[in-house]
Amino acid sequence: MMKEAYMDLALSLAESTIGQTSPNPSVGSVVVKDGKILGMGSHLRAGEAHAEVIALQQAGEEAEGADVYVTLEPCAHFGKTPPCANLLVERKVKKVYIACVDPNPEVAGKGIKKLEQAGIEVEVGLREEKALEINRSFFYYMKHKRPFVTLKAAMTIDGKTATANGDSKWITAEKAREDVHKQRAIYDAIMVGSNTVKHDNPRLTTRLPQGGKNPIRIILDTNLSLSPDANIFDDEAPTWIICGKDADTTNFKAKHPHVKLIQLQTEKLNLNDVLAAIGVQGIQSLYVEGGSTVHGSFVKEKLFQECHWYIAPKLLTGNDAIPVVGGVAPENMSEATDLEIISLEQIGSDIKVIARPKQE
Numbered sequence: 454m455m456k457e458a459y460m461d462l463a464l465s466l467a468e469s470t471i472g473q474t475s476p477n478p479s480v481g482s483v484v485v486k487d488g489k490i491l492g493m494g495s496h497l498r499a500g501e502a503h504a505e506v507i508a509l510q511q512a513g514e515e516a517e518g519a520d521v522y523v524t525l526e527p528c529a530h531f532g533k534t535p536p537c538a539n540l541l542v543e544r545k546v547k548k549v550y551i552a553c554v555d556p557n558p559e560v561a562g563k564g565i566k567k568l569e570q571a572g573i574e575v576e577v578g579l580r581e582e583k584a585l586e587i588n589r590s591f592f593y594y595m596k597h598k599r600p601f602v603t604l605k606a607a608m609t610i611d612g613k614t615a616t617a618n619g620d621s622k623w624i625t626a627e628k629a630r631e632d633v634h635k636q637r638a639i640y641d642a643i644m645v646g647s648n649t650v651k652h653d654n655p656r657l658t659t660r661l662p663q664g665g666k667n668p669i670r671i672i673l674d675t676n677l678s679l680s681p682d683a684n685i686f687d688d689e690a691p692t693w694i695i696c697g698k699d700a701d702t703t704n705f706k707a708k709h710p711h712v713k714l715i716q717l718q719t720e721k722l723n724l725n726d727v728l729a730a731i732g733v734q735g736i737q738s739l740y741v742e743g744g745s746t747v748h749g750s751f752v753k754e755k756l757f758q759e760c761h762w763y764i765a766p767k768l769l770t771g772n773d774a775i776p777v778v779g780g781v782a783p784e785n786m787s788e789a790t791d792l793e794i795i796s797l798e799q800i801g802s803d804i805k806v807i808a809r810p811k812q813e
């Protein structure tokens with residue numbers, strides 16, 4: 454096989470573990486010699502063996518003189534496991550193909566240097582774009598210490614997300630809603646505003662036939678106004694509430710001891726502070742399920758990195774129905790937020806659009 458095909462295999466190994474390795478990146482590795490695959494592996498969980506270790510274990514003595522493909526620069530520092538760069542040197546591999554360099558300034562280039570100093574040939578950049586895409590949340594978080602934000606909305610084709618009285622069940626069909634749950638399992642946290650909790654009484658858990666982890670539920674509730682009977686309080690999924698400085702936290706904590714309360718120092722919740730506060734808690738990726746007003750704030754303040762729009766072939770009509778992105782619109786169309794379409798796919802009877810703000 455060509456070198457690209459071996460790196461594609463390593464990338465598919467990385468992609469298969471997205472969401473389960475946080476706070477670590479998802480990494481895949483393949484060991485090849487004389488056209489034969491001697492080992493392959495993914496980093497499966499934080500604190501466990503790295504992808505290269507698993508692939509080299511499978512290769513055994515045969516690893517000497519082999520080519521190693523890895524989707525992220527091998528680590529050079531002692532984390533929870535010994536450095537992979539040292540292991541690659543010990544096993545006397547011939548050449549290491551690296552899809553992308555670790556953007557973390559503390560580690561960038563150190564693994565490559567260690568390999569080259571030991572006389573191992575290194576080629577960087579094979580399928581780099583795909584490798585960066587797989588770990589976009591991890592890289593974003595490393596750089597900004599705040600979560601990569603994805604806005605997710607479901608809407609009718611005429612842009613409505615609920616009727617005037619708040620009814621939204623259902624806009625999209627079963628298959629698209631199942632895709633939403635697959636996304637929930639990938640993200641560290643999911644966020645909604647208190648209005649969505651009041652209108653929809655959501656669980657915000659991952660409910661898939663094949664299972665999948667629950668994201669941390671984060672509710673924006675300035676004055677701790679939610680009813681104690683809300684669904685988010687009656688199951689064991691991790692729940693955080695973010696409130697303003699005037700909220701009565703003592704009373705709340707007595708009622709909901711298992712809920713993590715993050716109280717900001719401002720009367721109203723400022724999204725910059727919200728993202729900084731959950732970034733400090735280690736949340737690397739955030740899936741914002743709305744509603745309309747919350748989406749409006751994230752767009753207006755340009756605090757999102759991606760949007761997933763699920764569009765149903767329905768017309769709700771009406772000036773009174775709820776628009777998918779709320780808030781106050783700019784005066785001129787030229788002030789609209791320009792996006793770049795990343796993907797467009799049909800899921801059952803609905804369309805899923807992934808878009809990102811156009812880089813200035």
Ligand SMILES: Nc1c(/N=C/[C@@H](O)[C@H](O)[C@H](O)COP(=O)(O)O)[nH]c(=O)[nH]c1=O
Nearest residue numbers: 607621623624625633653655656657658
């Ligand atoms: N109304 C719809 C959605 N609605 C999204 C949110 O408004 C809901 O409160 C949330 O998904 C409910 O979470 P749950 O209780 O955990 O299922 N989202 C969708 O993709 N399609 C819809 O038709």
